Amino acid sequence: xxxxxxxxxxFRWIHVVAGILWIGLLYWFNWVNLPFVATLDGDxxxxxxxxxxxxxxxxxxxxxxxxxxxxxLLLLLVFYHGGALxxxxxxxxxxxxFVMLAVVFLGVFIYDVLYNTVLKxxxxxxxxxxxxxxxxxxxxxxxWAHFGYRGYVIHTGAMFGTFMAFNVWFRIWxxxxxxxxxxxxxxxxxxxxxxxxxxxxxxxxxMSVPLVWTMINFHTTTVGAGSRYWLFLAIIVGxxxxxxxxxxxxxxxxx
Numbered sequence: 628x629x630x631x632x633x634x635x636x637x638f639r640w641i642h643v644v645a646g647i648l649w650i651g652l653l654y655w656f657n658w659v660n661l662p663f664v665a666t667l668d669g670d671x672x673x674x675x676x677x678x679x680x681x682x683x684x685x686x687x688x689x690x691x692x693x694x695x696x697x698x699x700l701l702l703l704l705v706f707y708h709g710g711a712l713x714x715x716x717x718x719x720x721x722x723x724x725f726v727m728l729a730v731v732f733l734g735v736f737i738y739d740v741l742y743n744t745v746l747k748x749x750x751x752x753x754x755x756x757x758x759x760x761x762x763x764x765x766x767x768x769x770x771w772a773h774f775g776y777r778g779y780v781i782h783t784g785a786m787f788g789t790f791m792a793f794n795v796w797f798r799i800w801x802x803x804x805x806x807x808x809x810x811x812x813x814x815x816x817x818x819x820x821x822x823x824x825x826x827x828x829x830x831x832x833x834m835s836v837p838l839v840w841t842m843i844n845f846h847t848t849t850v851g852a853g854s855r856y857w858l859f860l861a862i863i864v865g866x867x868x869x870x871x872x873x874x875x876x877x878x879x880x881x882x
Contacts, residue, residue, distance in 0.1 A: 635704055642697035646842075649690030649795075650835050652683060657832045658876035666881070669813070677811040680803065688800050695792040702785060706778060714775030723772040730764060731786045735793045742826070754866075761862060765855040776851060777844045780858055784841025787834040794827040832873075836865035 664672065706712045713719065746753035764786070768779035802824035806816040840847065840861045851857035 631704065638697045638700045638704065642694060642701060645690050645693035645697065648686055649694050652687040652690065653831055653835060656828060658872060662877055662879065672810055673813055677807055680807055684800060684803055688795050691792045691795040695788055698785060698788055702781065706781060712774055712778040718773045727768055727772040727782065731782050732789055734786060735790050738790050762859060765859060769855045776848055779855060780841050780844040780851065783858060784838050787838045791831045791834055794831050798827045799824045833866050833869050836869055837862040840865065
């Protein structure tokens with residue numbers, strides 16, 4: 628038995644299972660838990676929060692970690708070792724490709740600074756600038772680094788996934804480590820900290836639907852190959868779907 632196909636299957640299996648765990652809990656937090664918590668009084672929150680959320684956040688953050696780790700391993704195996712990054716045999720690794728990989732894995736720090744400063748409180752401006760930056764990145768993937776369709780689609784997903792995993796481990800989880808003890812003690816949690824954690828969780832929810840499109844990149848080549856605008860459209864449609872689901876979640880009643 629060849630080792631590479633075995634590793635490919637194993638990494639994909641772990642990636643999908645961990646992704647289901649992570650994103651399933653993400654949707655639970657945003658579309659089930661948020662409307663539910665709004666109905667609770669202070670004493671009930673004080674009892675439920677320290678018992679429920681640490682358990683949930685354990686699976687949430689480790690689901691995120693294993694999804695990201697196996698995603699990177701699949702990039703190495705399929706796109707770098709397997710040669711699926713470029714469509715043309717005349718195109719190879721160069722400075723532009725390495726720069727775009729830096730954008731994928733280090734661009735999270737630019738994202739973090741932007742959303743801690745100028746884009747912190749203006750959702751409309753944040754959405755507009757985000758779309759402009761995503762469009763620029765897609766252009767550079769295709770026209771400058773000459774990634775093939777599958778190459779730039781999966782690297783867009785890797786960029787979103789890196790942003791999302793960063794939010795979980797370095798923004799949401801540290802914030803919850805302060806918010807949960809405050810609620811347990813009957814104190815009001817830091818409002819700015821709670822708002823930041825909620826915003827990053829919302830960002831992750833919006834990125835998650837386009838991310839799934841990028842994960843199935845092999846199965847979208849007939850539709851999307853030939854133009855990065857199909858991926859850009861998928862991102863916009865995905866964001867629209869998430870917006871509608873937020874509105875729906877707020878209206879789903881209990882008994």
